Amino acid sequence: MPLARRPFLLAALLPVLTVGATGVLAIATGEQTSAEAIREGGPAAALPASVTSGSIVQVVAHPDDDLFFMNPDLSRTLTTTGTGTGTGSGTGTGSGTGTGTGTGTGTTLTTVYLTSGEADGRNEARGGSAWDPDQPADRAHYAEARQNGIRAAYAQMVTGDRTSAWKRTAIPTEGGGHAELDVLIAKPEVNLVWLQLREARNPTAENPDSLRGLWNGKIPALGAQLSSASPVKQPYAYTKDQTVQAIAGILARYRPTTIRMQDPTPGRYPDTGKYTDHQDHMYGARFVQAATAAYAERVTERPRFTVQSYLGYHNGTLPHSLDPQTAETKIGFLKTYAWQDRENHCGSPSGCGDRKVAGSPTGRNWAQSLRYARGDNASWLTTGTPGRLWAFATLDGRLAVWTRQGAAPGQWSGPDLLPGAGIDPGVSTARLPDGRIAVLATRTTLHPDYRREAVYAVQSAPDGPFGPWQSLGTPETADDEGTSAISTPAASVSPDGRLTAYVRDSRRTLRAREQQPDGSFGPWRNLGGEDLQSDPVTATDAAGRLHVYATTGKTVLAWIRPAPGAPLEGPFPTGLPATTVPLTVAPEGAGIRLYFRRPDSGVVRTALVTAGPAAGAKPHVSSVSEVGGRAGYGAVGVAGRLLSGRADKGTVGTTGLGGPPAWAESKMLYAGAPSGILEQTGATTTAVLGLDAALHITTTPPPNPKPPHPTWHRAVPPAQ
Incomplete structure (x- = not known):
């Protein structure tokens, strides 16, 4: 029986043109070397374009x-x-x-x-x-x-x-x-x-x-x-x-x-x-x-x-993601x-x-979706001191760390693996007021009993080495048969440098554990909500208001801290429509901007959320707009006005907020979610983890009113 095929499947019948790492892939594929490499004249100019x-x-x-x-x-x-x-x-x-x-x-x-x-x-x-x-x-x-x-x-x-x-x-x-x-x-x-x-x-x-x-x-x-x-x-x-x-x-x-x-x-x-x-x-x-x-x-x-x-x-x-x-x-x-x-x-x-x-080739409403159980957040690339970038992923069950020493694209090194096994896929980051970076994850212990706990590690100094993993435990006090279904933690940082970790628990409510002035952590608090999905996300707006968001099967819920030191309030209904679950958040002006995908489409939607300073003030959501045109699934990376994510063929693609309704696709499939950074220079850097377990990046230099077609390459060339 002939079957309808999408273009990405027709590609299976065509020859795949690839060359080795030492070949000149730009010639073989017709792609150009990256714009940033040409302008900088750095080592990235010699790197081949990334393919799967x-x-x-x-x-x-x-x-x-x-x-x-x-x-x-x-x-x-x-x-x-x-x-x-x-x-x-x-x-x-x-x-x-x-x-x-x-x-x-x-x-x-x-x-x-x-x-x-x-x-x-x-x-x-x-x-x-x-x-x-x-x-x-x-x-x-x-x-x-x-x-x-x-x-x-x-x-x-x-x-x-x-x-x-x-x-x-x-x-x-x-x-x-x-x-x-x-x-x-x-x-x-x-x-x-x-x-x-x-x-x-x-x-x-x-x-x-x-x-x-x-x-x-x-x-x-x-x-x-x-x-x-x-x-x-x-x-x-x-x-x-x-x-x-x-x-x-x-x-x-x-x-x-x-x-x-x-x-x-x-x-x-x-x-x-x-x-x-x-x-x-x-x-x-x-x-x-x-x-x-x-x-x-x-x-x-x-x-x-x-x-x-x-x-x-x-x-x-859940709503269909495809x-x-x-x-x-x-x-x-x-x-x-x-x-x-x-x-x-x-x-x-x-x-x-x-x-x-x-009799039911869709199963019980399964065939219309694909979702990752872990590793679908977009907050694993972050800045250090000026010109320094840090990227994190889980390789071999340990935290892998890459860093860029300066502003030139070719100055990446890594991965170095931190001590300590059992780190689950999916990590998030938080930047402390003194410039140090904290990395948060979950860790699975297999013996003697199966359990999962939240953990974090902090740099000893800005751009310095990371200290050992420290346990935050788990809010699962009745962990029957080790279900351990907590999400990857998201984090916020108070002005005096204290961390608060947020997780979705196995009952699909939001839990938080806050660091005390003496450095210890208080008990896990239940912040409410119901039917929460995926990982929570956090951001702080220009006025210092903390925003925490989590999706449900039907909408998005919000928690707001109206001023530093005030209690976190919520959950508030946002009135936002159903999403395909993963959220990405970025500060914007007096508020924050949320990014998510429309069910049964994959189109990226975005909404600006603002909140007043008064206690009990509810978040205000602007009208929802769409960018990028019909596309894939999973979380979206955000670097200024440049968005990245799975495009129509499943490869990593980019589009611009407010730009043309189309994705500029690459030739590379990847794991997890992309993550992006708007640097102080105005350049944007976006990273993904390829199926080769290597870090791949693209950097667009300023000025960049209309993002060009970016070229992806390995951050660290393979050893010969």
Whole structure:
């Protein structure tokens, strides 16, 4: 069945032109070197333009989790798979220094499925059987049918032909068993790995024979459910440690620069107490967390890696984040997986797809959205002393720090890794009155109990080294089974330099913990609100009024401190329309400006919010305007009047506030959210973390009334 395709998917049928890091990419692609490099005459003039590269490993619990919750990131990455190779190495020491190098062109993508997804063994759509009404339930055949559907969907995403052939083999795992490895013959850079463990067979109900039971010690080992035609023939079972070893071994095999996983802490619905996601998604992701930690510790000669986690079932309760055309294309691949046309194109007696999905290829309102569970805030790039910039991200489970020594674009160095593992994706920053920078994050502890806490680190002096991580604890006093569903902290700073951290808790209210004059922190306070989503954001306007904002499923709520030293008031309704969840905020004149995306569109919306000084004064919101035209999803970076974010093809793009309604797109996919800075000189610098786990930047010099088409390049060139 022919499917409608967006332009970004048609690109999969075109050759990908890339060159090595030492090649002259400006000649190969027709792009110009960056304007700032030409004017400065600095080292950036020799840097190639950034393109998508790296090794991506996705780990999901079930066949179809990638199609529902990681697409269109998945399909857009598949369009960049190429014949180039990548090499890299990285080492780190306890002192917090580290080096990592990598070169390569194109991408490789591997998806790992932890369970067979065998369910009840009946491959049935609503109202009837998939292909033989007399066939009895058979878990091995149903698992095979789901594999056939996944292979067809991937082949279609990559080649346009769902029947494109795969080579299926059995490989040993470091857990002591075997996995099935499928290689797409037409594009061998695309691999599927099947661990084929048994699934829980229920989204929430307690079943000891599951990943959840294995993680919590309810069973000594979890057995396999082999698909009917798998090249793996010998049954096996994994202990908890062996499961971790098996996943870590796959990571060592593929040496990822980006690891995609599901949400290990989805939280619970406040009214029912049930998990907001499938238990296999949640506990499978915890096994991935443990495996990434083990991989980071034991393998030093490898590229650095970043981690991106994805929201699951909870997408179904929120406004759609994808525009209709992108959603239609995504649903088309789900229809292929679901074997909706019933044609026996795969020649398998088990069936050619998952007929349970055929009756509702959008799932329960899942297919129209993609959201990141963490790392979708835009406050990780900040200024130091004049001319100095600092950027932060999580690499290898530790905080990575880059810095620009002066105003010239080519003076970036890093990343250096701070001591201390377990740092989750997504960090935020705050600047103290004396010029020091504080970095805030969450840290996950795996042993002896799973828990998450807020942490912060502060420079010892302006532009100096960072001190050790300090714990702020967690407001989750009843952390049943370690749901630990707190957001990345946002921060405000009082005139005398005291920090206050704000988090969304697992009950979706706003919590705050304030530093006292003696340096200690008071208790977590509940600031109210309900149905809060994503991370809170903060900003202080020109009059010293503090603004705190958080989205709900229907609007945006505000908390205002009308004057320094006054109590924070709220939550106030803003009257703003529903958003796709992530917020970005920046001071502007007497108020602050919010940026967010319109549901079912991706268009960036912006509104100016002001507040009076009187106690109880409510925020005043100007009319909502739109910029950039229809585009992607996720948070928006702001640098003066230059905006950055995912554009129509999913690559990082830029547009101007008040400028033409179009995005200037690059050739690079990225992880997380962009972050931007308007410098004192009037220049704008914007940064993203590429799928190669490297920092990429673009700088536009003043004067800049109409932002030009910027060129992105690696902040720190790879070592040769």
